Structures are given as structure tokens and as C-alpha cells.
Amino acid sequence: MTSIDDILIEHHDQEGPLLPILHDVQKAFGHVSEDAMRQIAETLNLTRAEVYGVVSFYHDLRMEVETRPVLKLCRSEACKARGVEALVPLAESQSRVKVETVYCLGLCSVGPAAMVGDQVHARLNQDRFSALMAAI
Amino acid sequence: MKVRISDDALALACGADIVAAGFKKAGVVVERVSSWGMHWLEPLVEFDGVGYGPVCVDDVAMIIDGRAQSIGRIEDHPFIARQSRLTFARAGKTRPTSLDDYYATEGWIGLAKAREIGAAATIDVVLESGLRGRGGAGFPAGIKWKTVASAVAEQKYIVCNADEGDSGTFADRMVMEGDPFMLIEGMAIAGFAVGASMGYVYIRSEYPHAIAKMEAAIRLSAHLIAPFVIEVRVGAGAYVCGEETSLLNSIEGKRGEVRAKPPLPALEGLFGKPTVVNNVLTLATVPWILAHGGDTYAAFGAGRSKGTMPIQLAGNVKYGGLFEVAFGITLGELVNEIGGSTASGRPVRCVQVGGPLGAYIPPSQFDLPFDYEAFAAADALIGHAGITVFDDTVEMAQMARFAMEFCAFESCGKCTPCRLGSTRGVETIDQIIAGKNVDANLALITDLAETMKYGSLCALGGFTPYPVMSAIKHFPEDFR
Numbered sequence: 001m002t003s004i005d006d007i008l009i010e011h012h013d014q015e016g017p018l019l020p021i022l023h024d025v026q027k028a029f030g031h032v033s034e035d036a037m038r039q040i041a042e043t044l045n046l047t048r049a050e051v052y053g054v055v056s057f058y059h060d061l062r063m064e065v066e067t068r069p070v071l072k073l074c075r076s077e078a079c080k081a082r083g084v085e086a087l088v089p090l091a092e093s094q095s096r097v098k099v100e101t102v103y104c105l106g107l108c109s110v111g112p113a114a115m116v117g118d119q120v121h122a123r124l125n126q127d128r129f130s131a132l133m134a135a136i
Numbered sequence: 137m138k139v140r141i142s143d144d145a146l147a148l149a150c151g152a153d154i155v156a157a158g159f160k161k162a163g164v165v166v167e168r169v170s171s172w173g174m175h176w177l178e179p180l181v182e183f184d185g186v187g188y189g190p191v192c193v194d195d196v197a198m199i200i201d202g203r204a205q206s207i208g209r210i211e212d213h214p215f216i217a218r219q220s221r222l223t224f225a226r227a228g229k230t231r232p233t234s235l236d237d238y239y240a241t242e243g244w245i246g247l248a249k250a251r252e253i254g255a256a257a258t259i260d261v262v263l264e265s266g267l268r269g270r271g272g273a274g275f276p277a278g279i280k281w282k283t284v285a286s287a288v289a290e291q292k293y294i295v296c297n298a299d300e301g302d303s304g305t306f307a308d309r310m311v312m313e314g315d316p317f318m319l320i321e322g323m324a325i326a327g328f329a330v331g332a333s334m335g336y337v338y339i340r341s342e343y344p345h346a347i348a349k350m351e352a353a354i355r356l357s358a359h360l361i362a363p364f365v366i367e368v369r370v371g372a373g374a375y376v377c378g379e380e381t382s383l384l385n386s387i388e389g390k391r392g393e394v395r396a397k398p399p400l401p402a403l404e405g406l407f408g409k410p411t412v413v414n415n416v417l418t419l420a421t422v423p424w425i426l427a428h429g430g431d432t433y434a435a436f437g438a439g440r441s442k443g444t445m446p447i448q449l450a451g452n453v454k455y456g457g458l459f460e461v462a463f464g465i466t467l468g469e470l471v472n473e474i475g476g477s478t479a480s481g482r483p484v485r486c487v488q489v490g491g492p493l494g495a496y497i498p499p500s501q502f503d504l505p506f507d508y509e510a511f512a513a514a515d516a517l518i519g520h521a522g523i524t525v526f527d528d529t530v531e532m533a534q535m536a537r538f539a540m541e542f543c544a545f546e547s548c549g550k551c552t553p554c555r556l557g558s559t560r561g562v563e564t565i566d567q568i569i570a571g572k573n574v575d576a577n578l579a580l581i582t583d584l585a586e587t588m589k590y591g592s593l594c595a596l597g598g599f600t601p602y603p604v605m606s607a608i609k610h611f612p613e614d615f616r
């Protein structure tokens with residue numbers, strides 16, 4: 001099991017290491033905890049407030065554990081033009097899957113699009129979206 | 137028998153892996169290549185130059201037997217034949233992380249040429265090409281390079297802005313997933329020209345496939361670009377980090393807040409050092425320019441918009457995908473002839489050009505030529521050249537509201553017009569939609585848009601008025 005120490009050592013000679021460290025911490029632990037923020041701050045000679053400021057700025061970083069499976073649904077203009085808003089009630093009618101809004105997956109010619117982990121899905125309609133939600 | 141199938145994110149999202157597995161199961165050799173950019177045909181299968189698509193796994197046996205309906209030779213397809221592919225010359229033809237394929241298709245010639253003619257002459261070639269920043273601002277790349285080259289510092293940087301967050305754009309993603317060595321070569325040329333030994337590619341986290349391909353390609357080509365070194369940095373879901381100064385802060389490990397300019401990043405950029413910040417397409421076009429000459433590139437295009445633009449047809453469009461063409465083509469040709477109008481079959485109501493900060497343009501203005509100056513004169517912008525098509529079911533007041541909502545969600549919070557203006561904008565448009573004091577609220581939103589346009593630090597707050605005011609101007613009936 002990777003520890004925060006391991007991650008900090010791995011990035012010790014990198015310029016501007018904070019964001020890469022936070023990515024690795026979130027990948028290893030699912031979130032960036034208060035303890036992790038304090039340990040990172042101490043090692044990088046930053047204040048805890050500075051690290052908190054960075055963690056709270058970026059949409060991808062979370063301070064709480066998310067136990068549910070996460071689906072990122074694109075609701076940008078191109079996916080709106082292709083009907084993503086019709087899928088939103090389906091997403092909101094359940095709570096098993098955490099459906100997060102994302103602004104653009106770069107699949108703008110084949111939307112509506114969604115991402116689960118690193119897997120991308122396009123040309124979603126009611127049936128395909130339901131099947132995707134049920135499968136994760 | 138050997139077939140070729142793309143492995144870029146869009147092809148995968150359309151089921152390319154399942155199709156590829158089907159061919160492998162049937163004993164067919166499958167080569168994974170970049171995408172041709174004909175997205176309505178993905179997954180597109182190529183066998184002996186002939187294309188089939190969109191293919192599902194049930195079609196595999198028919199294609200093998202020669203009974204399937206083809207689209208003919210892909211190179212002769214009108215969508216491809218009408219293009220001038222310079223930056224996307226390899227699209228569909230090469231394996232993205234194959235150095236052999238890259239060598240075989242004019243790879244590394246631009247870098248060799250740069251090293252042969254020297255740094256100053258390299259910048260002259262880029263100046264001569266008229267290449268302008270493809271990220272949206274359209275600033276001449278050669279002038280930016282020259283500024284960095286003449287700055288005196290012990291360390292300089294090349295930063296590639298791959299934070300392609302604009303809806304309706306995917307050309308950067310296609311470069312990184314389809315032809316990563318071209319971007320690496322472009323960055324190495326830039327580094328050589330300005331005297332920078334370190335380069336960063338800042339890729340948005342929503343592009344895991346691009347990140348993987350770029351990291352693999354950097355490992356494979358490190359010895360070819362040495363002493364120049366490139367490192368990938370991954371964003372964390374902040375749209376505003378596509379703004380260059382905010383991107384620099386993000387690489388430095390700070391909140392992605394916008395910096396006031398001056399100082400220009402060219403003089404005081406990453407870690408306070410002279411820095412070239414260029415978009416993916418800008419840097420990716422440089423190897424072609426060096427290999428073929430600045431004048432050859434400048435022969436394409438119109439007026440002060442030189443060369444070609446990889447235009448992205450997106451949204452409710454029948455033939456969506458990547459269309460690289462010389463500047464000067466009209467919006468109407470792009471949307472109706474090449475894009476084939478809407479995917480839904482309903483009439484086109486408008487297009488949004490240039491992402492979430494771009495203006496909504498009605499069909500009455502489709503004679504507008506694709507050209508930086510022509511768009512600016514029409515109160516619109518080319519941006520990253522994404523065209524998002526909407527049919528007549530779109531509610532423009534909702535789209536105007538969304539522009540403000542998006543700005544509020546993505547604002548870095550540093551300047552007041554953007555941080556507060558966007559939220560007040562949402563509230564005011566809500567009032568208009570509810571039919572309350574419509575005239576007074578329209579006057580208020582016009583005033584607010586002026587304040588945001590002229591008072592914001594960067595393009596997020598400064599350009600949000602474009603979609604809002606263009607929607608009100610061209611579709612007033614949606615606000616009554």
C-alpha cells in the first residue's frame with residue numbers, strides 16, 4: 001500500500017510538485033484528507049491554508065471519501081445540442097450512482113457523452129444511459 | 137487480412153474496442169491507428185483503403201466476406217478530399233505511438249531543418265508562415281517566440297496549453313491521441329528556437345487517453361529531442377486553467393487564478409522565467425512549416441489569417457468531425473455543405489463558434505468567412521474553431537442563462553466582474569425567463585455584459601457576454 005510519504009518522496013525533485021502529489025494522493029486514497037493536507041504542507045514548506053486553498057479550488061479534488069460509483073456526464077453546449085438534458089431526470093431519479101456534471105469530454109460530435117473512470121461512452125440515449133448506469 | 141481501426145477516445149466511446157476484438161477473434165490482424173476525423177462513421181474500419189462504418193461487432197463477418205456495404209476509398213470520400221490536411225496529414229494513416237510510422241511520414245524533418253538553419257532562422261520561418269496562436273487569441277506565434285528568444289535568463293520554458301475545455305472542440309485531443317510525436321517535435325523546435333531546455337504539456341484530466349499517449353510518446357522519443365525535456369502535467373477539472381496565466385499558476389502548484397498582465401508570460405512566465413505558452417495546434421503545426429517552408433504555409437489562407445485551420449464540426453450536425461481547411465471558407469459551406477446540416481433533420485437555428493465564450497450566429501450570417509478579422513468585425517470569435525450546431529428546438533434564453541451559469545461555476549474568483557457578474561447574470565436572466573420586468577432586466581443585462589466585457593481580467597468573464605448578448609440580439613423573441 002502506497003503511503004503519503006512514498007508519494008512525497010517520489011515527487012521530491014519535481015518543480016511545482018503540489019498538483020501531481022495531490023493527484024497521486026487522491027488516486028491512492030480516493031480523497032485528500034485533512035491529515036494528508038497537513039503532511040503535504042509540512043513537507044513542501046507551505047501552510048495548511050495554502051494546500052487547502054489548492055484542494056478546494058479544483059473540481060477534481062475531493063476532501064471526503066465517495067463510496068458510490070461515479071459517472072461524469074457532459075452537459076456542455078455540444079451535448080446539450082444533442083439532447084443530454086433529456087437524460088438528466090434519469091440521473092436524478094436514483095442515488096446509487098453519483099452523477100457528476102462535467103463540462104466537455106471532447107466527444108462533441110457524438111454526444112451525449114459520459115465517462116466512468118477512464119472509460120468513455122458516446123451516443124447515449126435513454127436506453128444506453130440506463131444500461132450504463134446499471135452496469136457500474 | 138489486416139484491418140485498421142482507430143483507438144482514439146472518440147472511437148473507443150463509440151465501441152471500437154469491441155469491433156477490434158471481433159476481428160481478432162475471426163483471425164484478422166487489427167492495426168490500431170489514429171482517427172480520420174469522420175466521427176459519424178466511427179467505429180470506422182479500413183480494409184485495403186476502403187472504409188466501413190459505423191461498424192458494430194455483428195458486421196465483422198460481412199466485412200471479412202466482402203458482403204458489407206462500404207463507403208468507398210476513404211481518401212476519396214468528399215469529406216476528406218475537400219480538406220487541406222497539413223497539421224492532420226497523418227490522421228487515420230499512422231499508429232500514434234509508432235516511431236517507425238512517424239519517421240516514414242516526414243517525421244522529425246522539421247526539427248532537423250531547425251537545427252540545420254539555426255535558432256534565429258527558425259523563428260524567421262515561423263514569422264514568415266504567419267502562424268497565429270490557435271488557442272483563440274490569434275497572436276502571431278513568431279513574435280511571441282522572438283520575445284522569449286531575446287529575453288535573457290538562465291532558464292526558459294515551453295508550455296503547451298492542452299487544456300482544451302471549450303465545448304465543441306476536440307482537435308487538440310485528436311493531435312495528442314493520434315499524432316503525439318508531431319506535438320513533441322513542435323515543442324522541441326520551439327525550445328531550440330528560443331533557448332528553452334524544459335517543456336511542459338498541461339493536459340486536462342478529462343483526457344486520460346491523451347495523457348497516456350503523450351506520456352508513452354515522450355518516453356519513446358526522449359533521445360531524439362534531447363537535450364530538450366518534456367513533462368506532462370495533468371489538470372484537475374478547472375476550465376479557467378486554459379487561460380495561460382492561470383495555467384502557469386496551476387503548474388506551479390497554486391490555485392488556478394488568473395494573473396494580471398503585464399508582465400507578459402513571454403518575459404515573466406512559469407516560475408517567473410521567460411515562457412512560450414502555445415496551444416497544441418500552434419505547436420503541432422510548426423514541424424510542417426519547418427519541413428515545407430514558411431511561404432508554403434502562408435500561401436494557404438486569406439488576408440491576415442494565414443494557413444489552415446482544423447475546424448471541428450460538433451453538436452447537432454449530421455457529419456461531425458475534423459475538417460482542416462484554409463481560412464476563408466464560409467460558415468454556411470461548413471455547416472450546410474460539409475456538415476450536412478443537423479443530425480436531427482430539423483432546420484438549423486444557430487451555431488456557436490469558439491466554445492462556451494463564443495457568439496451564437498444565426499443562418500442569416502452564414503456568409504461570414506472563417507477568418508479572424510471577419511469574425512471580430514461581426515462581434516464573434518473563432519476561438520479554437522469549434523462549431524456547435526443547434527436545431528430549432530434550442531431555447532436561446534436557456535443557452536444565455538447557461539453561459540452565465542458556466543462562468544459562475546468556472547470563475548477563478550479573482551476579479552469581481554466575473555465572480556459576481558456571472559451569478560447576477562444568472563439571476564437576471566431567470567427574471568427575464570419568468571417574464572418579470574423584461575425591458576428593465578434586458579437593459580440591466582446589457583449593462584452587466586459591458587461591465588464584464590471591459591472589467592474582467594481574462595477571457596472567461598470578458599467573453600461570456602458574447603454568447604449572452606448574441607443570443608439576445610439575434611433571437612429577441614426567445615426573451616419575450
